[in-house]
Amino acid sequence: MNLLVLAEHHADALTPATLSALAAARRLGGDIHLLIVGTDCRRIAESATRLAGVSRVLVGDATHLATPTAEDLTAVILSVLARNAYSHVLAPATSTGKSALPRVAAKLDVAPVSDVVEIVDAETFVHPIYAGNALATVRSTDPIKVITVRPTAFAGTLSETSAAPASLETISVPPADTRSRVTGRDLTASARPELASAKTVVAGGRGLGSKENFERLLVPLADKLGAAIGASRAAVDGGFVPNDLQIGQTGQIVAPQLYIAAGISGAIQHVAGMKDSRVIVAINKDPEAPIFQVADFGLVGDVSQLLPELTEKAG
Amino acid sequence: MKVVVPVKRVVDYHIRVHVKSDGSGVETAGLKMSMNPFDEIAVEAAVSLKEAGIVSEVVVVSAGVAACQDTLRTALAMGGDRAILIEISADAEKNLQPLAVAKLLRAVCDREAPQLVLCGKQAIDDDAHQTGQMLAARLDWPQATAVSAIEAAPGLLTLTREIDGGLERLRVDLPAVVTVDLRLNEPRYVTLPNLMKARKKPIETLTPESLGVDIAPRLHILKVSEPAPRARGEILASVGELVARLKEKGVFA
Numbered sequence: 001m002n003l004l005v006l007a008e009h010h011a012d013a014l015t016p017a018t019l020s021a022l023a024a025a026r027r028l029g030g031d032i033h034l035l036i037v038g039t040d041c042r043r044i045a046e047s048a049t050r051l052a053g054v055s056r057v058l059v060g061d062a063t064h065l066a067t068p069t070a071e072d073l074t075a076v077i078l079s080v081l082a083r084n085a086y087s088h089v090l091a092p093a094t095s096t097g098k099s100a101l102p103r104v105a106a107k108l109d110v111a112p113v114s115d116v117v118e119i120v121d122a123e124t125f126v127h128p129i130y131a132g133n134a135l136a137t138v139r140s141t142d143p144i145k146v147i148t149v150r151p152t153a154f155a156g157t158l159s160e161t162s163a164a165p166a167s168l169e170t171i172s173v174p175p176a177d178t179r180s181r182v183t184g185r186d187l188t189a190s191a192r193p194e195l196a197s198a199k200t201v202v203a204g205g206r207g208l209g210s211k212e213n214f215e216r217l218l219v220p221l222a223d224k225l226g227a228a229i230g231a232s233r234a235a236v237d238g239g240f241v242p243n244d245l246q247i248g249q250t251g252q253i254v255a256p257q258l259y260i261a262a263g264i265s266g267a268i269q270h271v272a273g274m275k276d277s278r279v280i281v282a283i284n285k286d287p288e289a290p291i292f293q294v295a296d297f298g299l300v301g302d303v304s305q306l307l308p309e310l311t312e313k314a315g
Numbered sequence: 316m317k318v319v320v321p322v323k324r325v326v327d328y329h330i331r332v333h334v335k336s337d338g339s340g341v342e343t344a345g346l347k348m349s350m351n352p353f354d355e356i357a358v359e360a361a362v363s364l365k366e367a368g369i370v371s372e373v374v375v376v377s378a379g380v381a382a383c384q385d386t387l388r389t390a391l392a393m394g395g396d397r398a399i400l401i402e403i404s405a406d407a408e409k410n411l412q413p414l415a416v417a418k419l420l421r422a423v424c425d426r427e428a429p430q431l432v433l434c435g436k437q438a439i440d441d442d443a444h445q446t447g448q449m450l451a452a453r454l455d456w457p458q459a460t461a462v463s464a465i466e467a468a469p470g471l472l473t474l475t476r477e478i479d480g481g482l483e484r485l486r487v488d489l490p491a492v493v494t495v496d497l498r499l500n501e502p503r504y505v506t507l508p509n510l511m512k513a514r515k516k517p518i519e520t521l522t523p524e525s526l527g528v529d530i531a532p533r534l535h536i537l538k539v540s541e542p543a544p545r546a547r548g549e550i551l552a553s554v555g556e557l558v559a560r561l562k563e564k565g566v567f568a
């Protein structure tokens with residue numbers, strides 16, 4: 001049985017989400033082929049040959065793959081599938097994986113499974129539906145299973161290495177599909193830990209009141225704790241923080257050791273993105289706020305008073 | 316140009332659903348149903364492109380039980396020109412999967428020949444985030460997902476996508492499938508006069524059979540369960556107490 005895992009990388013390293021997808025692949029068992037797509041990605045590919053469970057590293061290197069579109073990724077994946085028999089195609093459930101894998105599946109005429117949180121066996125998967133208020137166990141009858149893996153559900157690590165390095169193979173890639181082209185990216189530059197994999201997340205909502213308050217009250221706490229910053233949809237819509245910090249059903253899914261929600265009411269759409277955190281703290285002036293139903297510890301009061309006090313007592 | 320907007324009827328987003336005691340699915344009987352919120356954004360985008368003179372006709376399409384007519388009426392009241400209902404039984408709707416929807420929509424696009432399909436980025440019931448990409452693949456058209464800004468020029472679109480870590484700008488030739496994200500626009504409210512006017516707009520009814528599409532599910536639902544509830548926490552009296560408890564748990568430096 002061969003499994004194909006689509007890798008994501010940036011700054012010359014595989015992303016933590018990729019390591020989670022690999023952990024899920026190892027649960028399935030079989031020969032794991034890791035597909036690395038990009039421009040000048042030889043170094044990453046070489047280091048990936050040491051990853052536990054990976055028997056082959058396939059490298060698709062071309063200038064048009066520097067910021068690949070879903071169309072180009074799909075073409076590369078289909079060309080790999082045409083040359084070799086695979087039982088599964090996996091990718092992390094990131095914006096790239098969620099965009100490309102359904103396209104691959106539709107080309108193969110198979111039904112993909114999104115956001116897998118548990119692997120029961122080679123054809124049976126658990127995934128959340130209705131903002132995580134229900135978990136569906138589904139069995140796929142398709143010849144190739146195409147799944148995206150929720151990174152928070154599978155612990156991936158770089159330290160597990162295999163004794164015998166994987167083989168490294170450069171594959172030829174199909175030409176660019178010029179009907180869609182990435183013309184630019186604005187990535188939020190931040191010295192903080194990446195939100196999706198941070199150990200501590202400090203998140204703010206509408207209750208912070210303004211961008212200025214967000215920066216004055218929440219950012220110092222995050223700085224002191226070495227935490228990533230997150231937000232509710234209302235805080236993003238209000239312009240307090242950029243869109244990629246939205247946590248929830250339709251934003252980022254996080255599961256840190258500690259999640260601090262300040263001025264967030266706890267709508268089901270928000271809770272969907274953070275309820276698997278180990279310890280949840282809620283700070284809200286409304287004792288009836290639904291966030292307290294999922295919080296381990298709650299403080300009822302005003303953020304403008306409680307956040308500075310917490311920042312001062314931290315560390 | 317003509318735009319097709321697929322709209323899904325889902326349990327209203329305010330409602331927290333519960334799993335049926337026999338584990339066969341989610342209890343939806345008697346719950347308030349609404350248009351998938353992302354699809355309202357897609358309808359709004361299509362209608363504003365029409366108001367801007369870029370789009371000539373907005374065709375809204377829904378696959379599901381007869382009650383999807385209500386969803387289609389709402390879309391017509393927002394400014395859609397005409398509607399297509401692909402009617403299926405309640406039993407078939409329970410396990411209608413994105414691959415089947417993509418095939419149905421492909422068949423509709425073959426008949427309608429639109430230049431653009433505007434979908435929601437995800438349906439808030441199955442949270443699949445698949446249909447638009449799968450439709451694009453079945454049509455062999457380019458795609459753009461999670462779009463938060465659209466600029467139209469002859470034959471192409473300049474788009475902004477929300478991606479992990481920031482924003483991506485994309486240029487896509489038409490025809491194309493675009494799936495929309497929350498920050499693209501704020502959907503207009505449906506007014507009573509517009510709802511009355513929408514009653515006169517045509518809704519055509521088709522079936523999977525008439526479109527020649529097999530909608531049999533490929534994924535078998537073995538079980539639906541509630542996630543383990545979190546143990547009820549405690550309200551603490553002071554910041555000092557919170558810090559002590561977090562240190563006890565080993566999560567606070």
Ligand SMILES: Cc1cc2nc3c(=O)[nH]c(=O)nc-3n(C[C@H](O)[C@H](O)[C@H](O)COP(=O)(O)OP(=O)(O)OC[C@H]3O[C@@H](n4cnc5c(N)ncnc54)[C@H](O)[C@@H]3O)c2cc1C
Pocket residue numbers: 204205206207208231232233234235246247248249250251262263264265266267268269270273283284285286289301302303304328352353439
């Ligand atoms: C299709 C769809 C998708 C969505 N996806 C997401 C998503 O992914 N993520 C998400 O977060 N939301 C999402 N939402 C929005 C969600 O429904 C809520 O509207 C949103 O989470 C509310 O954000 P909030 O808690 O910051 O604001 P509010 O609900 O307004 O809550 C603000 C809270 O702050 C408290 N407060 C006010 N002032 C103070 C103060 N001085 N001190 C302390 N507390 C104070 C209030 O008591 C209140 O509880 C989605 C909605 C839809 C329709």
Ligand SMILES: Nc1ncnc2c1ncn2[C@@H]1O[C@H](COP(=O)(O)O)[C@@H](O)[C@H]1O
Pocket residue numbers: 320321322323324351353354376377378379411413416433434435436437438439441442443444445446447
């Ligand atoms: N039954 C349906 N009828 C019409 N459109 C649908 C249907 N199911 C999904 N869609 C469209 O596909 C989008 C994504 O849905 P999903 O892939 O299920 O998350 C929705 O926002 C709709 O635009």
